[in-house]
Structures are given as structure tokens and as C-alpha cells.
Amino acid sequence: MSPLIFLLAAACGGLGAAVRYLVDVGVARVAGTRFPWGVMAINITGSFLLGVVIGMLPDAAFIVGAGFLGGYTTFSTAMVDTVSLWRDGERRASVFNAVGMLVLALAAAAAGLALAS
Amino acid sequence: MTQVTAPLPPRTALRRAALAGFGGMIGTAARLGLGMLIPDAAIAVLIANLAGALILGILTARLPASDLRVFLGTGVLGGFTTYSAFAVDAVQLWGASALLSFGYLAGSLIGGLLAAIIGLHLGAALGRAAHARRAS
Numbered sequence: 132m133s134p135l136i137f138l139l140a141a142a143c144g145g146l147g148a149a150v151r152y153l154v155d156v157g158v159a160r161v162a163g164t165r166f167p168w169g170v171m172a173i174n175i176t177g178s179f180l181l182g183v184v185i186g187m188l189p190d191a192a193f194i195v196g197a198g199f200l201g202g203y204t205t206f207s208t209a210m211v212d213t214v215s216l217w218r219d220g221e222r223r224a225s226v227f228n229a230v231g232m233l234v235l236a237l238a239a240a241a242a243g244l245a246l247a248s
Numbered sequence: 249m250t251q252v253t254a255p256l257p258p259r260t261a262l263r264r265a266a267l268a269g270f271g272g273m274i275g276t277a278a279r280l281g282l283g284m285l286i287p288d289a290a291i292a293v294l295i296a297n298l299a300g301a302l303i304l305g306i307l308t309a310r311l312p313a314s315d316l317r318v319f320l321g322t323g324v325l326g327g328f329t330t331y332s333a334f335a336v337d338a339v340q341l342w343g344a345s346a347l348l349s350f351g352y353l354a355g356s357l358i359g360g361l362l363a364a365i366i367g368l369h370l371g372a373a374l375g376r377a378a379h380a381r382r383a384s
Contacts, residue, residue, distance in 0.1 A: 132284075141277035148272020148327045149265045152318065160255055178335035185336060197280060197333065202272045206329035206356075207300035208322070210364040211308050233335075233357060240335040 132193070140194045144202030151203050166224050167212045170205065171232055177204035179239035186247020264318040271323015275300075279328050290337040293330060294356055300329035301360045305367020310375055 151173050158169035177200045184196045209232060216225035256264070279296045286292040304325045311317040334356055341349035 137277070137280060140280055141273050144276020144279075144327050145269040145271075145273030145323075148275070148323050149269030151272075151326060152265045152268035152322050153261070155322075156256065156261055174331040174335075177332040181332035181336045182339070197283070198276060200332045201279060201330040202276045202327040204331035204333075205326040206297040206331050206334060206360060207304040207325045207364075208329075209331060210301040210360040211304050211368070213361060214305070214364045214368060215308075229357060229361065232331075233353065236331060236335040237339060237353075240332070240339045244336065244339060 136193065140198030143194055143198035147199040147202030147204075151205065165221075166216075167208070167228065170208050170212065171228070171235075174204045174209060174232055175235045175239045178236040179243040182240045182243020182245075183247055184243075186244050264315060264322075267315055267319040268323040268326070271319040272327030273323075275324040275327025275329075278324075279330065289333070290341065290352060293333045293337060294352070294359075297329045297334060297356060298359050298363045300325045301363040302367040302370075304329075305364040305369075306371035306374070307367075309368045309371025 151170075154173055155167075155169035158172060159167075162168045181196050181200045181204075184200065185192050188195065209228065213225050213229045216222075216228055279292075282296055283289060283292040286295065304321055307317060307321050307325070311320070338349050338353050338356075341352055
């Protein structure tokens with residue numbers, strides 16, 4: 132891989148992270164609850180879009196998939212949020228944030244892949 | 249987690265979006281670099297996700313909501329870890345071996361939660377140690 136492609140993918144990951152921050156802040160303001168709906172929505176939509184990109188645009192998978200969508204979605208925040216909710220006694224919200232997100236993201240990824248095939 | 253407090257002033261939100269973007273570029277480059285070192289893409293993502301959850305746990309316990317935490321947490325670690333590749337890899341693995349896919353999912357989720365718990369405890373312990381040093 133050329134260094135240019137690598138840098139482009141990394142820059143797209145940065146763009147994805149900036150979009151994630153703005154979506155997260157925007158959703159938190161609209162939803163007005165403590166539950167991290169923003170990250171939930173980001174990880175589900177990102178999983179769907181990665182399925183579509185891998186299926187339909189394999190040539191763009193590195194820059195758009197691993198780069199932009201990799202930076203847009205996040206695993207670490209989902210894990211720390213789940214533990215924080217549990218510690219604060221919001222057990223059902225915590226389980227939903229872990230298992231609900233997983234099931235919905237898998238369904239979204241499968242749907243994205245199926246759409247392309 | 250995004251704190252539900254007074255809305256951020258637009259300038260603060262835009263500055264932090266730029267910081268998240270800059271950090272996300274660094275984190276994404278590190279994840280892509282790791283992917284080149286480790287031939288199995290799913291294993292590379294698993295390692296990035298577990299390491300990222302551990303370090304974000306430490307940061308969350310140590311740093312207040314601030315520009316630095318947005319840069320390091322939302323940006324660098326958010327970009328280093330990824331959910332989309334994890335979900336798509338698991339679905340594609342399912343086609344090859346349901347058992348392997350289930351193991352990958354369970355290992356990521358249980359490992360990720362354990363990493364976050366350990367990180368949060370470690371961060372709190374580091375905070376107490378720093379506090380004790382300052383007090384003595």
C-alpha cells in the first residue's frame with residue numbers, strides 16, 4: 132500500500148471521529164437523557180454502512196471502511212459507558228447498551244452485506 | 249459518556265470536534281498500522297478494541313471532561329477502536345464457522361467489559377496514589 136493511501140485512510144478516520152463527536156453531542160442534546168443514544172446510533176449505522184461498502188465498493192473498503200467508518204464507530208466508549216451505567220445502578224440500560232447494541236449492530240452489518248449481494 | 253449538562257457553546261463544540269478529528273486520525277493510523285503487523289484482520293481489531301477499552305477506562309477515571317479527554321478519549325482511542333469492523337467480521341466469520349464467530353463475539357464483549365472495569369479501577373488507584381504523593 133502506498134503511504135498516500137495510508138495517510139488518506141487515517142485522515143478519513145479523523146473525519147469520522149469528528150463526525151462521531153458532533154453526532155454524540157447533538158443526540159445527547161436532543162434526547163436529553165443520560166443514556167448514550169448517540170454512540171448506539173453511530174455504531175449501528177456504521178456497521179450497516181461497512182457491510183454495504185465491503186459488498187458494493189471493495190476498492191474503497193480501506194479508505195472508507197477501515198478509515199472513515201473505523202474512526203466513526205467506537206468500541207472503547209461503548210464498553211466504558213456500559214460499565215459506568217452498571218455502576219450507577221442503571222442495570223437494564225447497561226445490559227441494553229452492551230447486548231442490545233451488539234445484536235442491532237450485527238443485524239445492521241448482515242443487512243448491509245446482504246444488500247450488496 | 250456524554251454528560252447531560254448545559255449545552256456547550258458552539259465554539260467549544262467545534263474546537264472539540266477538531267480535537268476529536270485530530271486524535272481520531274492518530275488513533276486510526278495506529279489501528280491501520282496494527283492491522284499491517286498482524287495478518288489476521290479480526291485478531292488485530294480484537295487487540296485494538298481490548299487495549300483501547302482498558303486505556304479509555306484509565307482516562308475516564310483520571311481526566312475530567314475536558315479538551316484533553318476529548319482529544320485522547322473520543323479522538324485517539326475512539327479512532328483506535330472500532331465497532332463496524334468488529335460487527336462485519338463477526339457476521340462474515342459466521343458464514344465460515346458459527347462457533348468461531350460466537351467465540352469472537354463473546355471474547356470481544358466479555359474481554360472489552362473486563363478491560364474497561366480494570367482500566368477504571370487502575371485509573372482510580374493511580375489517582376489515589378497521585379493524591380497521596382501530593383498530600384505527603
